[in-house]
Amino acid sequence: MRWSEYLLPTLKEDPADAQIASHRLMIRAGLIRKEATGIYSYLPAGFKVLRKIENIIQEEMDRSGAYRVMLPILTSAHLWQKSGRWNVMGKEMVRLKDRHENDYALGPTHEESITNMVGQTTFSYRDLPLNLYQMHTKFRDEIRPRFGVMRSREFIMKDAYSFAMDEAGLDKHYQQMRKTYRNIFLRVGLETIPVQADVGAMGGSASEEFMILSSIGEEIIIHCPSCQYTANQEEARRRSFEKSGGINGDRPAREIVDTPSVKSISELVQFFGLTEKDFLKSVVYNADQRIITVFIRGDLEINEIKLKNYLKALDLVMAQDAEIREELDQEPGFIGPIQIKGHVLFDHSVLSMENVICGAGHKDRHYKNVVVGRDFEIAESIDLHKVQEGHPCPVCGHALIEKPGIELGHIFKLGKKYTRSMGVTVLDEKGKEVQPLMGCYGIGVNRTMAAVIEQHHDDNGILWPISVAPFEIGVTSFAKKADEITRCDSFYETLLSAGFDVLYDDRPLSPGIKFKDMDLVGIPISLVLGKNFFQDGSIEIRVNRGQSKYLVASKDAIATIQKIRSEMFQSLRKIIE
Ligand SMILES: Nc1ncnc2c1ncn2[C@@H]1O[C@H](COP(=O)(O)OP(=O)(O)OP(=O)(O)O)[C@@H](O)[C@H]1O
Ligand SMILES: [Mg+2]
Ligand SMILES: [Zn+2]
Structure with missing residues (x-):
């Protein structure tokens, strides 16, 4: 290509609105231009890179035995209503009406479309297993489109959906995709780390994200430098808790303490001259109209994703003071586990507490010398805490570290979620109708392009790996x-x-x-x-x-x-x- 005849408009100056290297360099190197917030055009050289990435993805997907299809971008509301997601997808889904006032959405993802199509075309176990994929434009009206094509409102996704007769078949697809993803990312020159991810409130049994480490990452990766345990923060676990709150080993009787207007953990720390670990923290939630009280050790945070998943809740918000008084028969700010009413959950950390200070249920009152098992029972103990830097690794005990990361791909065992909600069955060998088990597997193509630049550039420009160079x-x-x-x-x-x-x-x-x-x-x-x-x-x-x-x-x-x-x-x- 003769540069003199080509459209490759380089810029000397960084664009003012670009905060990250890949965004700056994609503009300056003449690869993309912005049309509107979160919406970009690809110039010839940028489009070539995108096509090279797509080709690598296609080669590896084909090699894995998946078949490429093409689903509509304009998806009919009736499919979303059938699966129950029309009301769940919220504002991120771009909705529109046709001239007859029928509702549609510009597909942000295609579980509904593919399940519908597979339902139309498969009838028995002989038609499965199948893994189908496409590479096509997705629309998501992101709250905060940013970082150029990393988080845009229109982008290309490779999305694959597998259908199998049983768990073993699903696992085979999942492992196949895991390997395929590693190969795709290696071939485009990216170092990715597979991170165990949250499986979500609605079914699903395994999930992994392929991340790159990056200072601009919006996800927190918990990593063990010793044994390489890696998980995203939503999913991360830690080794069990050391004992805390024991006062010289003796166990004096429980006592009421006047604590006028002392509510928060930091106020309590000041008031009693103790550490955060000595207090029992309570948080009261409204989970789909159920009031749930969670107790956790004072120095820890509640991981609301873990809580949401445990409760299988769609909506989780803080309970109102009136709801707390009504349901718990206790005063907000002074909530404790003694004589509490309603649904109560304890984080595992509480099991390790010996002699604690907690709310007494009444205004301006706390209890001290409260002994777990003596003064209150732990009926339901679960893992609900947020794992943080410095916590011990669940595998080897070494101190964990936090790193920011960017998700490039995601593999997920969906199970029967969509085949069930959309009523798709096939006949098994005995002639019985069964719902196939699905997996879904996504890669952001444009985000991958930006990620390659994030990992391969210096002050002077991009350093393309040859496989994806324009x-x-x-x-x-x-x-x-x-x-x-x-x-x-x-x-x-x-x-x-x-x-x-x-x-x-x-x-x-x-x-x-x-x-x-x-x-x-x-x-x-x-x-x-x-x-x-x-x-x-x-x-x-x-x-x-x-x-x-x-x-x-x-x-x-x-x-x-x-x-x-x-x-x-x-x-x-x-x-x-
Ligand atoms: N707004 C976006 N712009 C560009 N790529 C995106 C965007 N949203 C998702 N992707 C890409 O599509 C892939 C699969 O989509 P998925 O639904 O798993 O993403 P997500 O969990 O919504 O991602 P994120 O947490 O970054 O919003 C992601 O791994 C990512 O590479
Ligand atoms: Mg998203
Ligand atoms: Zn470890």
Whole structure:
């Protein structure tokens, strides 16, 4: 491609609204332009990268035995109503009406469409297993679209949905996709970490996210540097709790203490001169109109996702003071487990507490010297705490660390959620109607492109892995005289005939600008046709922005480039069988 004829508009300055490297560089390197908030156009070079990523995904998905399909973007409301999600999807789903006032949504995800299609086309166990995928535009009216194409409102997703007769079949699909995802990310040059994820309130039995570590990540990954245990914060567990709150081992009788207006844990710490761990914290929730009181050790936070999942609740909010008084017969701010009414849950951390201070149920009163098992019983103890930096690893006990991450892909065992709600059955070998078990598997294609740039750039520009570079080879010509231009043009033709995908910078600009632009666009193998070339035909080959450099004779250039190119591909192709 001759740069002089191409649409590759580079910019010297960073765009003002771009906070992260990939967003800045995608604009500056002429790959994308913004049309509206969270909505982007891809220019020719950007589109080439996107297509290369799609091709890698398609190759690996096909290799895994999945079949590509294409589902409608405009999805009918009746499917969403059937599954029960029309009212659950909220404002993120873009809804519209046709001229007959029928409701539609622009698909934010396609479980409903695919389940409907599989219901129309499969009848017995002989038709399964199946894994179907598509790569298509999704719409999500995100609350906060940001970071360029990382979180946009219109984006391309590879979404796959598997259908199996039994758990073993589902597990086979799931493991297959897990391996396929690792290969896809390796081939695009990304280091991802599989992170155990929350399985959600509505069914599902296993879930993993493929994350990259990044300072701009919006998810918190809990990681053990010793045994490599990794989970997202919603799902993370910790080793059991050390004993706390014991006062010299003796167990004096419980006592009422006057605590005027002392409610919060920090106020209590001040008042009693003890540590957070010595207090029992209570939080009262309204979960789908049920009032639930949760007790947890004072220094810990409640993980509301764990709570929501445990209760299988759709909606979880703090209870109102009036609801608390009515349901618990206690005063908000002074809630304790002694003589409490209603549904009470204890986090595991409470089991390890010996001698605690807790609310006495009445205004301005606390109890001290409360002994677990003596003064109150723990009827229901569950894992409800948020795991944080410094907590002991559930596997090896080493202190855990927190790291921010970005989710690129997600694999999930859905089970019968959609086949059940949408009434899809097939006949098993005995002629009995059964609901197939589903899995779903998503990758954000544009987000993956941005993630590659996040992991492969420096101050001067992008450093594309060869597998997804807009061009594999860049040629910078410094020809001025007519015969020099002719020689450069003919060398460019030679490269094209050898089958290379070349960006030929033939623009009449200064060497400084041309070098800067080639660096910004980040072509992995770049050739310089300068003084040496015009004197004796030798060509400078710069690999990965000059990490290694070679000076070769024209006649050896093609063979050398071929060798460098295939080594680059080799280093990315770490297929795990
Ligand atoms: N707004 C978006 N812009 C670009 N890609 C997205 C967006 N939302 C999701 N994706 C991509 O689609 C993949 C599958 O979608 P999924 O529904 O699992 O995402 P999600 O859990 O909503 O992601 P997030 O937590 O980042 O919102 C994600 O792993 C991500 O790569
Ligand atoms: Mg989301
Ligand atoms: Zn560990």
